[in-house]
Amino acid sequence: MLFVARVRTGVRFLSSFVRDQNGSGCHQKIIQFVTLTARFVVLVWQRNQSANYMSLSRFVVLILTGWLLTAQALWAAPESVWLIGVDEDPFASGYNPTDEFSSENYANDARPGRVTRLQGDPLYNVGSNPTADDDFYFTGIFPIGFNGLTTNLPVPFAEPNSAWERALTDGDRTNRVHSFLSSAQAGAQSRLRLSFELVYGGIWLPLLGQSGEGFGSHDIAVRFRNSAGTTTLIYSNRLDRDTRIVVDFPASSVAASAGPNTIEFARVGPFTANTGYWIQFDYAQLEADTSALADADGDGLPRWL
Numbered sequence: 153m154l155f156v157a158r159v160r161t162g163v164r165f166l167s168s169f170v171r172d173q174n175g176s177g178c179h180q181k182i183i184q185f186v187t188l189t190a191r192f193v194v195l196v197w198q199r200n201q202s203a204n205y206m207s208l209s210r211f212v213v214l215i216l217t218g219w220l221l222t223a224q225a226l227w228a229a230p231e232s233v234w235l236i237g238v239d240e241d242p243f244a245s246g247y248n249p250t251d252e253f254s255s256e257n258y259a260n261d262a263r264p265g266r267v268t269r270l271q272g273d274p275l276y277n278v279g280s281n282p283t284a285d286d287d288f289y290f291t292g293i294f295p296i297g298f299n300g301l302t303t304n305l306p307v308p309f310a311e312p313n314s315a316w317e318r319a320l321t322d323g324d325r326t327n328r329v330h331s332f333l334s335s336a337q338a339g340a341q342s343r344l345r346l347s348f349e350l351v352y353g354g355i356w357l358p359l360l361g362q363s364g365e366g367f368g369s370h371d372i373a374v375r376f377r378n379s380a381g382t383t384t385l386i387y388s389n390r391l392d393r394d395t396r397i398v399v400d401f402p403a404s405s406v407a408a409s410a411g412p413n414t415i416e417f418a419r420v421g422p423f424t425a426n427t428g429y430w431i432q433f434d435y436a437q438l439e440a441d442t443s444a445l446a447d448a449d450g451d452g453l454p455r456w457l
């Protein structure tokens with residue numbers, strides 16, 4: 153009985169830890185994992201002291217139980233679905249947030265766009281490798297009909313950062329990211345996180361041949377489009393300064409497909425005659441926490457509530 157009570161105490165303690173893990177960063181989780189293990193050992197040791205005995209084998213079983221439960225929380229950490237660019241620190245010397253990208257090509261490129269290929273890709277051709285356009289593909293075989301494709305599109309290697317147009321402008325308004333989600337990432341218990349940073353906005357006044365003052369105003373809209381073409385607005389705001397944006401949304405809220413999906417960034421206004429506008433990317437990332445919305449403790453609420 154005493155042993156059972158010890159196990160129950162330990163499991164309760166660890167379960168509360170597991171429930172509290174969502175939203176924590178990886179480093180936090182590791183620190184919490186180590187801290188928890190240490191606290192758990194102390195807990196068991198204290199109870200052992202009060203009871204005056206515990207076999208080594210039972211002690212080991214308790215520790216393994218703790219690790220097993222805690223590992224569940226670690227495995228549930230958000231995973232990166234894709235990352236474009238490098239998230240750079242504006243306070244670091246030599247800050248140049250957009251230099252890993254290419255200049256926009258000053259055109260709204262028609263779907264489905266083309267794939268900038270890497271050496272080793274069977275379709276790589278050094279003489280005719282496409283340059284950056286509005287469509288950025290991660291790996292997979294994108295099926296005919298997706299994003300206007302007229303044939304299946306094999307992408308063995310994700311496009312490089314240099315295939316990403318650095319800016320959204322008045323005349324080159326859109327960047328689209330195409331990637332596959334697994335059934336878990338698109339599932340009912342999955343929460344997706346889109347993060348990106350927009351920087352270095354500006355205005356150009358061609359009649360004066362000079363820049364306008366300051367950052368300018370830029371209406372930014374981000375949409376999620378699933379394999380069937382169902383489109384959901386996930387972000388809309390007017391930006392007038394460097395801004396870091398994080399959007400959390402259940403995969404079910406955008407009808408995410410287990411398969412290819414698109415996230416589309418667009419500068420949708422304002423537009424003024426004889427005025428050029430631009431705003432630029434530092435980076436963009438999509439993550440998935442595939443069990444964030446699970447009701448792990450049966451209280452009728454997602455585990456992160």
Ligand SMILES: [Ca+2]
Nearest residue numbers: 257259286324
């Ligand atoms: Ca373009």
Ligand SMILES: [Ca+2]
Nearest residue numbers: 266267287288
């Ligand atoms: Ca491309």
Ligand SMILES: [Ca+2]
Nearest residue numbers: 237238249434
């Ligand atoms: Ca960057």
